Amino acid sequence: MSGIYIHIPFCKQACHYCDFHFSTSLKKKDQLVFALAKELQLRKDEFKDTTIETIYFGGGTPSVLSTNELQYLIDSVYLNYKVTDHPEITLEANPDDLIINNIDALSISEVQSLYKTKFEELKKTGINRLSIGVQSFHEKDLKLMNRAHNAIEAKRCLETATQYFDNISLDLIYGIPNSTNQEWLENIQTALSFGIPHISSYALTVEPKTALASFIKKGIIDNVDDDLAHDQFHILxxxxxxxxxxxxxxxxxxxxxxxxxxxxxYWLGKSYLGIGPSAHSFNGKQRAWNVKNNTIYIKKINQDQLPLEIEILTKNDKYNEFIMTGLRTIWGVSLTEVKKQFGESFLEYLLQQANQYINNQMLCIVDNRLKTTQKGKFLSDGIASDLFKLR
Known part of the structure; x- marks a missing residue:
């Protein structure tokens, strides 16, 4: 089975660390929503022989769309693709988009009614999973990252969301400059207090051309500390x-x-279709990505043209992808599959390159699968790059 990823390239404001494709202007939102639906129609033959198991709204901030716009896009998927009976439909959302602001003048019953309506409308679209970008429950962290919500809104959002959705993921960021391990522990404990069944957590990274990179260069914000991130990863x-x-x-x-x-x-190498500006697609043989420009994207789609580039993957590319994704997961890299898909020479190369990491207990082989140990988890991407076949 396959999945569809729909990129919504709009945000209320720019987070200082983000290098994803987005715009803080919503002027072209209506045009882009129609273009997304049209791209779904234009590309339906790519998945004509497969079943869609997941629909994922990512961004940007998909929760800036109205429930009617989300429903329109979900309906477009069902109209053009074969969808499994109970697909996972995820909406990435920011707390400030899911809660009702300016409620001081309202009665408790009025507030409850507004919340009930908002979340029930989301459920009616078919969305059954929320991925909520909290990042931190500490005000100073949120201000450093330039998040659109505050800590109170984050907690209020989770209090309400858990009443209407069972399948919720929460994002947290660790390794934030000037944060302490105690503050990080408090973040984790606060997240757990809401009974959330899924947590995604990432180290704060400094991407080129972001506001964070500029602030660090100018000395306005301290640089990230790898040792702090390492410690907080293991606390997590x-x-x-x-x-x-x-x-x-x-x-x-x-x-x-x-x-x-x-x-x-994604991690198990299944095919997926990326819809929207900057969205990537993968079918096992090639990778494709759309232009990172909303205006050009809309124009091309309206002309019935797909604004994408295609890369045909070499055997080495496929092997490297297999290693990278496998080492990041609980399943590891199947040595049997390496031999089956890529041949004996690739397996010998992998074991040779992995030997130093096995000796220093950062990798291990369990049930004929190469996996990271607890010691090696934090460095899994770097370890994987040393296992790549470059030629």
Whole structure:
């Protein structure tokens, strides 16, 4: 089965660390929503022989769309593709888009009615999973990152969302400059207090051409500390293990039965279709990506043209992808599959390159699968790059 990713390139404001494609102007939102629906129609033959298991609204901030716009796009998927009976439909959302602001003048019953209407409307669209970008429950962290919500809104959002949705993921960022391990522990404990069954957590990284990179260069914000990030990563693992979460991918933790089907498909090498500006697609043989420009994207789609570039993957590309995604997951890299898909020479190369990491206990082989150990998890991407075949 396959999945469809729909990129919504709009945000209320720019987070200082973000280098994803987005616009803070919503002027072209209506045009873009129609273009997304049209791209779904234009590309339906690519998945004519497969069943869609997941629909994922990412961004940007998909929660800036109205429920009518989300319903229109979901209906467009059903109109053009064969969809499984119970697909996972995920909406990435920011807390400030899911809660009702300016409620001081309202009665408790009025507030409850507004919340009920908002979340029930989302459920009626078919969305059954929320991925909420909290990032931190500490005000100073949110201000440093230039998030659109505050800590109170984050908690209010989760209090309400858990009343209407069972399948919720929460994003947290660690390694924030001038944060302490105690503050990070408080973030984790606060997240757990809401009974959330899935947590995605990422180290704060400094991407080129972001506001964060500029502030660090100018000395306005301290640089990220790799040792701090390493310590907080292991605090995260310990706390979530104790809370019954399974660490099924480098940045993802879930209670049993709550693995993200959409993201798991990426890591297991399944095909997916990326719709919208900057969205990537993969079919096992080639990778494609749309132009990172809303105006050009809309214009091309309206002319019945697909604004994308295609890369045909070489055997080495496929092998490298297999290693990278496998090492990030609980399943590891199947040595049997390496030999089956790529041949004996690739398997010999992999084992030779992995030997140093096995000796220093950062990798291990269990049930004929190459996996990272607890010691090696934090460095899994770097380890994977050393296992790549470059020629």
């Amino acid at each position: 693992i310990d706390q979530l293990n104790q809370a019954g979460f399974e660490h099924y991918e480098l940045s993802n933790f879930a209670k049993k039965g709550y693995y993200s089907k959409n993201n798991s498909a």
